[in-house]
Each structure stands twice: as C-alpha cells, then as structure tokens.
Amino acid sequence: MDEKRSEQSSAARVGVRARGGSLAPGSVVGDGRYRLLAQFGIDERAGAHLWRARDGQLRRDVALTLLVGDPADAESARMARRTLERAAHAAKFTHDGVARVLDVLSLGSGVTSSEGLLGVVVTEWTKGTDLIDLVAEHPVAPLTAARMVQKLAEAVERAHHSGLVLGLDHPQRLRLTTDGTLRLAFPGPLPDATLRDDVKAIGAVLYLLLTGRWALPGGPAAIPAAPHAPNGRLVPPRSLQPAVPAELSSLAVRTIEDGGHGGIRTSAAILRALEMAAEAEEHTQLIKAQAAAGIKPEDDGTVWTTKKPVKDKARRRKLALGVTVLVVAAVAILAWLGMLAISFFQDNNAASGPAINVAQPTTTQAAASPPPPAQPSGPTGQVQLGAAVPAKSVTVYNPDGDGDNTSRAKYAVDGDPSTIWRTDQYRQQFPTIKHGVGLLATFAQPIKLARVMIAGASQGTVVEVRVADSADPDLPATRVVGTATLSSASTDVTLPQPQQGQYFIVWISQLSGSAGKYQSQIGELTFLPAQ
Structure with missing residues (x-):
C-alpha cells in the first residue's frame, strides 16, 4: 500500500513530458515487452526518465531507465551510447546496494526510433520507498542516516575496485529498501561521470537525509537546493539542523566540496569515516539513554546490598576494650616522644647559638640580596619585543x-x-x-x-x-x-x-x-x- 502511494506521489511530481512522446502509464516499449506502470523521476542531465514497468514475458516488475532524445541529434545519440555501454559493463557487478542490470536495449536492438527513445536500461525492481518521499516531511535522524548510507558507500567502494562508475548522483535514482538501506534502483551513469562524482554523491545523499536539501547541481525541482554562504562555501548540515553531530556534518561537507584541505576524495576514506561517525553517534545515544534511565555511565549493573548489624553485647564489649587499649598506648607513645624532644634541646647548648642583645643590634648584617641584573639591550641575533598589541x-x-x-x-x-x-x-x-x-x-x-x-x-x-x-x-x-x-x-x-x-x-x-x-x-x- 505504501509503495502504491509512493508511485502516485512520484507520478504527480514528475508528470509526463512531451519530449518523451507517448511515454505514459499503459504505454509499451522495448518491442512491446515492457508496459509502463508509474514514473518515478527524471534526470534532466541525461534525458533519463525513470519508470516502473511490467515485463510481459517473464511476468515480473522491472525498473526502466529510458533515455529520451532525438535519434537525428548526433551528440545526444553519442551520449546515450556511452551511457548504455557503462550500464552494460555494470551488468557484471553484483551488490545489495545496486539493482542488478538485466538488459540494455539500444536503437535497432529492442528500441525503435518511433518510440522517441535512444536506449533503455532494464534492472530488477527495488521494493521500498522513494527517497524524496522519505525526506518530504522531516529529515532523518543522524544515526539512521549514517546507517542508511553505509550500504551505498560499500557498493561504491566495491565498484570502484572494479573500475566501475555507478552514477548515483541523483536522488530519484535511489530507493530505500524494506530493510532500511539505500539502493541504486536506476543505474545508468552519465557519459562523463567519474569516480569522484560517486564519492561526492554519497556526501550529497547524507546531506539530503540530514537536512532535506540536495547539495549537487542538477537535482529535481521537488527538493530544495542546499544553501551556500556568501563566500561560496556549502552551509554545513549542523547549521540547518542543530541536532546533527559535528562529525557527520563535517563529513558531508568535506565529501561534497572539491576545494580546501582535508577533503574526502575516495570511497574507502568516506566509508571509514562514516563507520566511525556512526559508532560515535551510537555511543552518544547510549549515554543519553542511560542518563534518561538514571544510570551512570560507570555503572556495571552490579547490585550492592547491606545486612543489618547483629546485636551482640559480648562482641561490643570486646570491641570497646580493644579500642580503649589502643588509645592509651597511642597517648603513652606521644608523651614519650615529647619528653625526648625537650630533653634533646635543653642539653644541647651549642645548638642554641650565641646570645643576641635585641636592644643593641650586632654590626654584622646579612648581606642584602643583589638587585636583579638589568635587562640586556639584546644579544646578537635576539629579536627585541615591543609591547603587546591587542587584537581588533x-x-x-x-x-x-x-x-x-x-x-x-x-x-x-x-x-x-x-x-x-x-x-x-x-x-x-x-x-x-x-x-x-x-x-x-x-x-x-x-x-x-x-x-x-x-x-x-x-x-x-x-x-x-x-x-x-x-x-x-x-x-x-x-x-x-x-x-x-x-x-x-x-x-x-x-x-x-x-x-x-x-x-x-x-x-x-x-x-x-x-x-x-x-x-x-x-x-x-x-x-x-x-x-
């Protein structure tokens, strides 16, 4: 039921574009094999229309990335061929974070010019929720957002080791699966997409989950763009949502932005940072939960009990007698030590020193402490300092x-x-x-x-x-x-x-x-x- 509502909201958002010709629910493409059911988005940068469709031969739902364009336009046709080639290479890649590519159709091979299409990428259908619907009402909790993105980051890391670019830098290409992780549901990287674009996309997805805003160019109109400071820098998520931890806020910005020192540029680096940030937030949430429950962090769960003292008169008399004996012994020892000290100082006259007439002070005076040496004017090579200058x-x-x-x-x-x-x-x-x-x-x-x-x-x-x-x-x-x-x-x-x-x-x-x-x-x- 939720998935049906998601389809309806997606169709209402994207509508039907004239450029797609007869693309509308109920239309068939791919030599009549695939019947269109619902449109889930449009990636304007590549003329890619994202649809859910029904495979009439195998009787199963599939995801279609329809490359819409004019076959007579040589540049559009070239770009479409490059996208289809990249999608075909990705057919060998398997990961839970990426929908499996089932087929790639090109002009003359499953696609006719009369359909107004330059190609089709067919992938398995991903059950779940549209990413835009997920953030439509409010941003995602920071820890949940970090865990959602991890599976996607793992997929990027695996793909990059194989030299593949996934092309997940558009939020409508992603879906939230039923197990709570993000998945690339509509593969089909842009012709000029790079490994760096995939890494930036992970940061942009994290930014979207934390703020509800998209931080890369070419996003859908249904999502507001991320704000920038007067100096052109991306406003950190924490400035928009104070509940976002500093680690996750900084991670998103450092992954997206190209300039500056300390940027994250590889999928392996962002995956490590994402794991640490998620662990830190889990620890913070645990401490808050313990505090709410009245448990101190150092408590180990041990319960201590105290027995009532046993009333035993004989035992109490013995204890009182023992304490009395110890006190008497301690007093005797202190008195003996005091007498010994007095006798020592009375018998040792030499230790008292010569007699001094306080009315007639002796002429012998203690030598006065010499004044501190004057500050040198500065040895060779030493910088002379001026008075402190206050900062404006x-x-x-x-x-x-x-x-x-x-x-x-x-x-x-x-x-x-x-x-x-x-x-x-x-x-x-x-x-x-x-x-x-x-x-x-x-x-x-x-x-x-x-x-x-x-x-x-x-x-x-x-x-x-x-x-x-x-x-x-x-x-x-x-x-x-x-x-x-x-x-x-x-x-x-x-x-x-x-x-x-x-x-x-x-x-x-x-x-x-x-x-x-x-x-x-x-x-x-x-x-x-x-x-």
Missing part, C-alpha cells in the same frame, strides 16, 4: 564546517586567563573527521609578529601559528610560521622570523585528551611584535 577581533576559524563555541571566542583576548574558549568534544583525534580548528585574530593594521603567548591552555594541545591574507582564507592559502605543544600554565610560541601581517591564526592541529574524549581550551592569547 578574534573569531573561530573552521574551514571544514561548523565553528566550535563561536560565542566564547572573545574570552581568548579579554585579559583574563580564567575565562576560556574551548573546542567541541570529539570522539576521534584530528584529522580523522576534521582537519583542525583555530582562532583567527584580526588587527587594526598590519603588525610584525614575533611571539605569541598562550595561557590557560590544555596540556598536550599542538598548535600552529599561521599567517593569512584575509579574514576568511582557505587553509592551504595560509602559511605556518610557528608551532608548539602547549602546557597548562603558559606557553611562548616564538616565531623563527618575525612575520608581517594583519591576520594570524592559532590553529589546533591536535587536541588534548584520549579514549574518545578529545577537547582543548585556550585561556588567553597575547601577541608580541618585534620592535
């Missing part, structure tokens, strides 16, 4: 996606090391899910920075001092000019050579912590220029 502003710098505690960045330059800025807590150490995070200091005018003092920081945090050319730079465009491992009190990061600039980043490349709890903090930043 400090913001969280996070090119991989969401910022960490952006409202507390100001505390890093408020003059009080006890007020801190801290990162989010991560389940994995940088750069597994995120390459890093930092604080970007902007000065009113360029300075020649020689040293950065970092106080109130987490011990073991590894930082880099980077110089940038703008207030919103890409990470590869910045330069590392100093590094240090921080201590909890104060750490001086001395630059090998003073650096001229107006924008400086204190970049955390490694967090403090261990065992799935990684987090760092910074109490105060002081910027010292060269004189």
Whole structure:
C-alpha cells in the first residue's frame, strides 16, 4: 500500500513530458515487452526518465531507465551510447546496494526510433520507498542516516575496485529498501561521470537525509537546493539542523566540496569515516539513554546490598576494650616522644647559638640580596619585543564546517586567563573527521609578529601559528610560521622570523585528551611584535 502511494506521489511530481512522446502509464516499449506502470523521476542531465514497468514475458516488475532524445541529434545519440555501454559493463557487478542490470536495449536492438527513445536500461525492481518521499516531511535522524548510507558507500567502494562508475548522483535514482538501506534502483551513469562524482554523491545523499536539501547541481525541482554562504562555501548540515553531530556534518561537507584541505576524495576514506561517525553517534545515544534511565555511565549493573548489624553485647564489649587499649598506648607513645624532644634541646647548648642583645643590634648584617641584573639591550641575533598589541577581533576559524563555541571566542583576548574558549568534544583525534580548528585574530593594521603567548591552555594541545591574507582564507592559502605543544600554565610560541601581517591564526592541529574524549581550551592569547 505504501509503495502504491509512493508511485502516485512520484507520478504527480514528475508528470509526463512531451519530449518523451507517448511515454505514459499503459504505454509499451522495448518491442512491446515492457508496459509502463508509474514514473518515478527524471534526470534532466541525461534525458533519463525513470519508470516502473511490467515485463510481459517473464511476468515480473522491472525498473526502466529510458533515455529520451532525438535519434537525428548526433551528440545526444553519442551520449546515450556511452551511457548504455557503462550500464552494460555494470551488468557484471553484483551488490545489495545496486539493482542488478538485466538488459540494455539500444536503437535497432529492442528500441525503435518511433518510440522517441535512444536506449533503455532494464534492472530488477527495488521494493521500498522513494527517497524524496522519505525526506518530504522531516529529515532523518543522524544515526539512521549514517546507517542508511553505509550500504551505498560499500557498493561504491566495491565498484570502484572494479573500475566501475555507478552514477548515483541523483536522488530519484535511489530507493530505500524494506530493510532500511539505500539502493541504486536506476543505474545508468552519465557519459562523463567519474569516480569522484560517486564519492561526492554519497556526501550529497547524507546531506539530503540530514537536512532535506540536495547539495549537487542538477537535482529535481521537488527538493530544495542546499544553501551556500556568501563566500561560496556549502552551509554545513549542523547549521540547518542543530541536532546533527559535528562529525557527520563535517563529513558531508568535506565529501561534497572539491576545494580546501582535508577533503574526502575516495570511497574507502568516506566509508571509514562514516563507520566511525556512526559508532560515535551510537555511543552518544547510549549515554543519553542511560542518563534518561538514571544510570551512570560507570555503572556495571552490579547490585550492592547491606545486612543489618547483629546485636551482640559480648562482641561490643570486646570491641570497646580493644579500642580503649589502643588509645592509651597511642597517648603513652606521644608523651614519650615529647619528653625526648625537650630533653634533646635543653642539653644541647651549642645548638642554641650565641646570645643576641635585641636592644643593641650586632654590626654584622646579612648581606642584602643583589638587585636583579638589568635587562640586556639584546644579544646578537635576539629579536627585541615591543609591547603587546591587542587584537581588533578574534573569531573561530573552521574551514571544514561548523565553528566550535563561536560565542566564547572573545574570552581568548579579554585579559583574563580564567575565562576560556574551548573546542567541541570529539570522539576521534584530528584529522580523522576534521582537519583542525583555530582562532583567527584580526588587527587594526598590519603588525610584525614575533611571539605569541598562550595561557590557560590544555596540556598536550599542538598548535600552529599561521599567517593569512584575509579574514576568511582557505587553509592551504595560509602559511605556518610557528608551532608548539602547549602546557597548562603558559606557553611562548616564538616565531623563527618575525612575520608581517594583519591576520594570524592559532590553529589546533591536535587536541588534548584520549579514549574518545578529545577537547582543548585556550585561556588567553597575547601577541608580541618585534620592535
């Protein structure tokens, strides 16, 4: 029943296009073998109409990818032939995440020009739910979304090892199976599709499940496009849905975007990251469930009981007598030690030192401590420092996606090391899910920075001092000019050579912590220029 409603909603969304000629429910294609039942989408980029049909010979439902176009158009015909060739190669590939290709029909081989078709890809029908219907009302829960995408990522990884491109970069080509995983139901990669396109598609599908928006070009009109920031960067899912974990939000963005450092470009890398993110979210959900049930995380389920004390008068008398004896013995020992100490100091006159007349102080005076040596004017090769220069502003710098505690960045330059800025807590150490995070200091005018003092920081945090050319730079465009491992009190990061600039980043490349709890903090930043 649900599948029937899905067919009706899909047909209502896509309608019937004139370009498809007589393509309508009840029409037959493929030399009359396949009767069209319901249309599930249109991939405009390839003129691919996606249908459910009935195989009249084998009496079973199938999925048809109908390549609609003008046979007289040489370019359209060439592109269709390339798509059909790729689909034919995929017929040898088997995986639960991809519908099996049953047949490929081309012009003169199962397809006639009178049908207005350039080719047909026939695959087994996938029972389940249309992906657009799945996100129509609300996004999918983060953990559920991660688990849904895993099967699809496994299929991409297997196909790429065989040199195959699957072509899953359109949401209407996918369906949610009855066992809760995503499947490529309408194979047929675009003529120029690459392995990278498959990887980006996994990130886009994850983004769609988390937000209900499509982040790649050429998506269907039924799904709103993902928003972009003024600088052109994709808005992270967590900015649209605060309940999305930082790991999954960053994973989706890093997989989709081509530019920037730390991008995920292979199916194997995204599969590993997806598995870790799913495990981290499962752990978080378990902790929340335990907290809701009143169970502390360290509880092991053991139940402790206490027996009532037995009332035994004889035993109580013996216990009282024993305690009394111990107290008397302890008092006797302390008295003996006290008498021994008094006798020692009374008998040893030499230890008392010479007599001193307090009314007439002796002429012998303790030598006064010499004053501290004057600060040298600077040995050869040592940079002379000027007074600290206050930053005009400090913001969280996070090119991989969401910022960490952006409202507390100001505390890093408020003059009080006890007020801190801290990162989010991560389940994995940088750069597994995120390459890093930092604080970007902007000065009113360029300075020649020689040293950065970092106080109130987490011990073991590894930082880099980077110089940038703008207030919103890409990470590869910045330069590392100093590094240090921080201590909890104060750490001086001395630059090998003073650096001229107006924008400086204190970049955390490694967090403090261990065992799935990684987090760092910074109490105060002081910027010292060269004189």
